[in-house]
Amino acid sequence: MDGTRHEGGLALRGGETVAIRFSKWDASPHWAYDGCYLGADEFGHWVRVPVGARIARPGQAFDNEHESVVCLPVETGHVITTNAAPHKIRHYVDVTTAPMWRRVEGVATVAMVDLDLDVVERRTGRTYIDDEDEFADHQVLFGYPPELVTAAEARAHRMLRLVESGAEPFATVAEEWLRRAVAGA
Template sequence: MRDVRVVYRKFDEKLHWHQWMRFLGEDEYGVWLGAAAGSVSQRGDEPVVTQEQAHVQLFPRGKWFTALFNDEPRYTEIYADITTPVEFSDDVVTMIDLDLDVIKRRDGNVFIDDEDEFAEHQVQYGYPADVIATARETCDWLVEAVSTDEPFLTVYKTYLDKVR
């Protein structure tokens, strides 16, 4: 298995979250990467954050989101970022974070986070109208999908088993 660099940027290309993850495979949903408990991630040049639980991440091809799936007992089960479609190279995946997040808690509660940041950045970065519309549509779809559709129900668990 190979390591892959995950790089989220903001619309102005400024470095956002980034980390190394292990390639786990690809299926009809996209590319799956994983990180064991104790792995590290970093936001921009801020101090490194150590992850207490294992997690896997889905990078769909041609879709406007990525999804992170946390191992138990973490209270956040699924954290989906609305992004531009992922760009893939041999050992790097990159995308632009468009602020909106869909979060599913272990108790089944689903909500949208960072709508205020999305509104601010539309003005600050001059998001084009089609980017705003696609981000919003994707976000609205994910609010339902994380509770009703694969890979959000069981598929991700097979990848999580590989990094535990």
């Protein structure tokens, strides 16, 4: 095996740059950052976002202060970020549309629409759904279709149950990808 994985017709190679691009429902840009492709498993494609990586959206930008890995599931609507300690948030799950892969000027790029709802697991053990107020506002502002609202709410509650129960990849799998990313740095 040559270490190449295929997604959306793309050949993804370990170590290559992956551009991660979120937008809002109206196609306006949201969070954007680059990472390094690590590999894939049954949960999706894993990307390292190293310390110092620039994470930006219109009106806000910062450099990543802790090692992180991002899991981009193949067909489902969520993106998982796992942060290294001492970051206060262990897991952060963005509820999104399904990630779409393509090459943009030779760079593997994955894009999805951020649907506002997030599942947050803090290092204290507190786990909750965040941004429900933003989700309610955007249903009106952007005119989310009713089936999108239902699916996003169901996805958020499913992810909350998985995180709270310690199901994979939240128990050990994400931490192992993070350990490998840091070790390979």
